[in-house]
Amino acid sequence: xxxxxxxxxxxxxxxxxxxxxxxxxxxxxxxxxxxxxxxxxxxxxxxxxxxxxxxxxxxxxxxxxxxxxxxxxxxxxxxxxxxxxxxxxxxxxxxxxxxxxxxxxxxxxxxxxxxxxxxxxxxxxxxxxxxxxxxxxxxxxxxxxxxxxxxxxxxxxxxxxxxxxxxxxxxxxxxxxxxxxxxxxxxxxxxxxxxxxxxxxxxxxxxxxxxxxxxxxxxxxxxxxxxxxxxxxxxxxxxxxxxxxxxxxxxxxxxxxxxxxxxxxxxxxxxxxxxxxxxxxxxxxxxxxxxxxxxxxxxxxxxxxxxxxxxxxxxxxxxxxxxxxxxxxxxxxxxxxxxxxxxxxxxxxxxxxxxxxxxxxxxxxxxxxxxxxxxxxxxxxxxxxxxxxxxxxxxxxxxxxxxxxxxxxxxxxxxxxxxxxxxxxxxxxxxxxxxxxxxxxxxxxxxxxxxxxxxxxxxxxxxxxxxxxxxxxxxxxxx
Numbered sequence: 001x002x003x004x005x006x007x008x009x010x011x012x013x014x015x016x017x018x019x020x021x022x023x024x025x026x027x028x029x030x031x032x033x034x035x036x037x038x039x040x041x042x043x044x045x046x047x048x049x050x051x052x053x054x055x056x057x058x059x060x061x062x063x064x065x066x067x068x069x070x071x072x073x074x075x076x077x078x079x080x081x082x083x084x085x086x087x088x089x090x091x092x093x094x095x096x097x098x099x100x101x102x103x104x105x106x107x108x109x110x111x112x113x114x115x116x117x118x119x120x121x122x123x124x125x126x127x128x129x130x131x132x133x134x135x136x137x138x139x140x141x142x143x144x145x146x147x148x149x150x151x152x153x154x155x156x157x158x159x160x161x162x163x164x165x166x167x168x169x170x171x172x173x174x175x176x177x178x179x180x181x182x183x184x185x186x187x188x189x190x191x192x193x194x195x196x197x198x199x200x201x202x203x204x205x206x207x208x209x210x211x212x213x214x215x216x217x218x219x220x221x222x223x224x225x226x227x228x229x230x231x232x233x234x235x236x237x238x239x240x241x242x243x244x245x246x247x248x249x250x251x252x253x254x255x256x257x258x259x260x261x262x263x264x265x266x267x268x269x270x271x272x273x274x275x276x277x278x279x280x281x282x283x284x285x286x287x288x289x290x291x292x293x294x295x296x297x298x299x300x301x302x303x304x305x306x307x308x309x310x311x312x313x314x315x316x317x318x319x320x321x322x323x324x325x326x327x328x329x330x331x332x333x334x335x336x337x338x339x340x341x342x343x344x345x346x347x348x349x350x351x352x353x354x355x356x357x358x359x360x361x362x363x364x365x366x367x368x369x370x371x372x373x374x375x376x377x378x379x380x381x382x383x384x385x386x387x388x389x390x391x392x393x394x395x396x397x398x399x400x401x402x403x404x405x406x407x408x409x410x411x412x413x414x415x416x417x418x419x420x421x422x423x424x425x426x427x428x429x430x431x432x433x434x435x436x437x438x439x440x441x442x443x444x445x446x447x448x449x450x451x452x453x454x455x456x457x458x459x460x461x462x463x464x465x466x467x468x469x470x471x472x473x474x475x476x477x478x479x
Contacts, residue, residue, distance in 0.1 A: 002033040004179065006042050006203060007186040009049035010196030015042050021176050021203070026092035026324040027313045027361045033090075035179055038204025043171075043212035046200040050142045050169035051218050053197030058139050058167035065165055066113035071192040072161075072185075073109040076102060079188060083181055085315065087153060091178040092314040092324035092361070093277055104444065105157045111444050112161035115465050119166065126475070134474040139167035140244065141220035143468055144213045146206070146234070147182065148225045149175035149326055150280045156182050158459045159223045160199060166468040168220070171200045173210055177326060179203050206230060210237075217241045221468060224248070225282075228407075228453050246457035246467045248450060250382045251282040251410035253440055254403035256425060257298060258396065259291040261415035265437060267301045269415070270388075273440040275309050275366055278322040279386040280330070282454075283411035283433065283440045287372075287379055289399045292392045299349070299370060299390060306350040306388070309366040324361040325385060331362040334385035338367060341378040346389065347371040374402055382408065396421055404430045409451030411440050432458065 003020070005012040015036035023033045036042075057065070076083065080102050088098040124133040145159030152175055163170045174182040186201045202209050210230075214222050214237035223246040224234050231247040238245050255273070257266045273285035290298045312320035325331045331354070338352055351365030364386060372379055372389040379389050393399040403412060412431040416422055426434050432449040433442060442448045442460065449458025457467050 001031065002180075004033060004035040004183040004203065006036055006038055006046070007183070007201040008042065008046045009200065010190070010194075012186075015039055015204075023090055023177070023180055024327075025089050026326050027315070029360050033180055035176070035183070035203045038173075038202045038209040040208060040212040042202050042204065043209050044216065046171045046202045047142060047144075047213065047216050047218040049197035049200055050171050053195055054139070054141055054167075054169040057164075057169055057195060057198050062116035062119060062165065062167070065167065066116035068192060068194055069109045069113035069161055069165060071194075072189060073106040073113075075188045075192060076106040076109070076185070079184075080106075083153070083184060086184055087181045088314045090180045091149060091152070091326050094312075094314050094320050094323050095318060097277060098314075101151060101154050105154045108154065108157040108444050109161050112165045112465065115165050115462075119465075119469070128477070130479060131475060131477045134476060136472040136474065137166075137466070137469040138472050140468055140470055141168060142218050143168040143170045144219050144222045145170060145172045146210055146213070146222070146224040146226065146230075147172060147174050149178040150277060150282075152178045153181045153185070155225045156185070158225075158464070162459070162465045163221075163468045164198065166465060168468050169198050171202060171213060173202055173204065173206075173213060176203065176205060206233070210234070214238050214243070215240050219243050221246065223457075223459075223467070231455065246459070247455040248282065248410075248448065248459060249453060249455045250408055251284070251450065251454055252286045252380070252382050252406050252408040253283055253411040253413070253431070254406070255285045255288045255412070256393075256396070256399045256403060256414045257288065257290045257294070258414070258416035258418065258421055259293045260417045260421070261294075262417065262437070263294065263298055263301060266415035267298070267305050269413070269437070269439040270302065271305045271309065273413070274388050275322045275386050276441075278325055278364070280326060280384050283442065285388065285413065285440055286383060288388060288390045289393045289402055290390060291399075292394055295392050302390065303349050303368060306366050306368045309386075311355055311363060311365065322366065322386060324358075324363045326362070328362055330385065331364055334364055334383060334387060337378055337381070337383055338369075338387055341369055341372070341376060341389070344376050345371055345373070346376065346378065351386070374405060380406065396424060400425060400428045404428075407453045410454035411435065413438070413440060
């Protein structure tokens with residue numbers, strides 16, 4: 001059985017902690033590996049290594065920093081099959097989706113490397129004669145990235161690629177539930193001649209390692225992808241030094257289906273947006289509002305499509321749509337939410353229980369709920385599983401109001417063939433992202449950012465890269 005150590009200052013080191021964390025295969029409940037439980041000392045050592053390496057890394061021309069990102073992309077592609085299988089095993093991600101995550105992660109490093117020649121400043125007209133006002137973009141210093149368990153490898157790249165290309169050094173804390181793929185990557189980058197201390201990985205709990213990384217005066221920016229509760233704790237810890245935060249938190253994405261929508265397209269997109277990674281994605285469709293004149297027809301089609309979703313072992317079920325949930329706590333939470341929804345009056349049309357064919361694992365059937373109301377827990381709170389409540393609306397304004405009646409503001413969608421409907425919705429929905437006539441899944445060149453309790457700041461594209469830069473202004477007088 002493999003045991004992963006901390007990766008600090010260019011080498012794997014043992015933690016002084018005697019405790020280890022067991023990483024399970026969610027499909028079989030078998031132990032895959034163990035990792036050292038990081039300590040405050042480990043976190044501080046990683047930060048100090050990153051701090052020492054940062055001035056030299058910043059001094060490298062950006063195009064030379066980009067070359068290292070290209071090397072990271074290359075090493076990922078060279079080990080694509082192994083990394084995808086590792087990812088699939090540690091988090092029950094169907095192998096096809098795991099391969100996509102590995103491939104897009106490599107693309108993400110290449111994409112961010114492309115910013116090397118495009119990080120720009122500004123020259124602003126002064127009110128004074130013989131003076132120029134310059135805006136410069138400069139690195140923040142040491143970036144900390146705290147990764148989730150649902151897309152651990154890709155989100156790691158989101159934080160690493162953007163921080164390194166902009167001249168920052170980085171400390172990453174992988175999720176304690178899915179660290180294996182990231183730590184294998186740490187092993188691979190030993191062969192690309194990356195300067196020591198530029199990139200460090202410290203495993204451990206959020207309470208210990210995450211808190212130490214967030215409270216340190218060395219840390220210049222903290223980027224977290226996780227729950228609202230985790231984000232609130234990061235803000236509290238960061239407040240000690242007024243450290244910049246970039247937070248991508250929970251979501252409760254609405255999908256609005258208008259009477260003029262292409263129903264086949266809408267059904268396929270909604271189901272795709274619900275069952276990807278068993279619904280454990282922050283931008284998954286979490287509730288559907290259907291115009292009353294097409295409600296019965298849409299629900300009939302949606303019921304058929306949800307009934308056809310296949311659930312198998314993540315690694316061996318090559319054509320499966322979804323697999324196990326990531327942990328026992330996940331399935332317990334989702335089961336409780338469905339049972340509570342039933343008590344509140346919801347009707348289960350599909351699923352609503354654990355499939356009988358699996359004796360091990362944390363499997364849950366794709367579940368469709370009707371007879372739901374806006375104030376139900378399952379409509380207001382993030383499920384983060386394959387459970388979809390459906391409701392009616394009469395007017396688009398009503399649907400938009402219902403969609404906005406939520407503490408979250410990450411993603412949303414509308415299905416309509418009417419230009420006015422689309423423009424009205426995209427200008428009125430209170431969400432950082434809106435998808436029109438397609439599934440919920442963002443592009444690396446876009447901007448993935450939540451409003452309200454879904455987060456602060458964002459990732460991807462030009463604006464995500466600029467999260468890792470300070471702006472310096474220079475008033476240059478000449479004579």
